[in-house]
Amino acid sequence: MTNQELLExxxxxxxxxxxxxxxxxxxxxxxxxxxxxxxEHKQRVKFTESKTNL
Known part of the structure; x- marks a missing residue:
């Protein structure tokens, strides 16, 4: 079963x-x-802040 079929x-x-x-x-x-x-919202660039030790 495909994902689409499961969703439906x-x-x-x-x-x-x-x-x-x-x-x-x-x-x-x-x-x-x-x-x-x-x-506008779809064109936004999303980022993930990296976790670094300070």
């Missing part, structure tokens, strides 16, 4: 995930963005 089969059991991002000092759900802001 279990769609009733899934919980909606809301992704928040920080905008101008406060957190806001991405789903409330307009089309332009959603496009």
């Amino acid at each position: 089969k279990n769609s009733q059991k899934r919980t909606k995930c809301i992704i928040y991002t920080r905008v101008m000092g406060y957190h806001r759900p991405i789903e409330s963005f307009n089309i332009g802001k959603k496009g």
Whole structure:
């Protein structure tokens, strides 16, 4: 069974995930963005801060 088939089969059991991002000092759900802001968000470069010993 493919991943897509598993997702469709279990769609009733899934919980909606809301992704928040920080905008101008406060957190806001991405789903409330307009089309332009959603496009901006997709183009953002994500990074992972490395853990180094100080």
